[in-house]
Amino acid sequence: MAHSTTLDSGARLTGAKVLLMLIGFFGLVFAVNGLLAYDAVSTFRGEVEAHPYEDGLAYNGQIAAAQAQAQRGWKVDVQIDPAGPRAAFRDAEGRAVEGLAVTGRWGAPADKTRDRVFSMREAGPGDYVAQGASAGAGVWDLELEAKRGAQTLFRSHNRVTLR
Numbered sequence: 001m002a003h004s005t006t007l008d009s010g011a012r013l014t015g016a017k018v019l020l021m022l023i024g025f026f027g028l029v030f031a032v033n034g035l036l037a038y039d040a041v042s043t044f045r046g047e048v049e050a051h052p053y054e055d056g057l058a059y060n061g062q063i064a065a066a067q068a069q070a071q072r073g074w075k076v077d078v079q080i081d082p083a084g085p086r087a088a089f090r091d092a093e094g095r096a097v098e099g100l101a102v103t104g105r106w107g108a109p110a111d112k113t114r115d116r117v118f119s120m121r122e123a124g125p126g127d128y129v130a131q132g133a134s135a136g137a138g139v140w141d142l143e144l145e146a147k148r149g150a151q152t153l154f155r156s157h158n159r160v161t162l163r
Contacts, residue, residue, distance in 0.1 A: 069154055076154060078144065080162065084118065084133030087144060089126045089154070096126025100146040100153070104130060107141035109159070120144075137162050 049055055073092030078085055085104060089097035100122070108114035118133035139161050146154040 065152065065155070072153070074154060076144070076156065078142070078156075078158075080142075080160065082134055084130035085120070085142065085144075086123075086130075087120065087128045089128065089146065096124075097146075098122065098125055100128070100148055102128045102144065102146045104133065104145070105141075105143045106133070106135040107143060109139060109141055135162055 074097065075090045075092075075094075077088045077090075080086075087102065089100060089102075091097050102120040102122075104118050104120060106116045106118070116133070116135070118130045120128040120130040120133075123129045139159065142156075142158050142160050144154070144156045145152060
């Protein structure tokens, strides 16, 4: 003999109805979890660093380069114009630093696919400009690197907010 319960509304609650409600509830939970898992995997942009172990091994070299940069005492004034960044390089005595190969990168903190690399040309003694290297409004990491030959003499990383 099958048991059932009669609800106040007069509907009968049977074991089959309870089973269908449980299957429906957990089916909905699994469907939502599957949708969220698919969304997470399909929007993942990949690894942040291609070689994290090697980057870690190079860390002491980066510290030595930063110490050498600090000892040079260069002053670099960066202004962000609508056309792109401008940088004025001066040595410890205030003289213009000429003959550098200056490159930069606009880095989007949360989306490396939006990063843009640019180069800067020397417009005057110690003054370097980038044309057509503007970034849109938002938060950006501005990285500048100045080399003479193969030697990196200056490197900076600053987070800026553009409006």
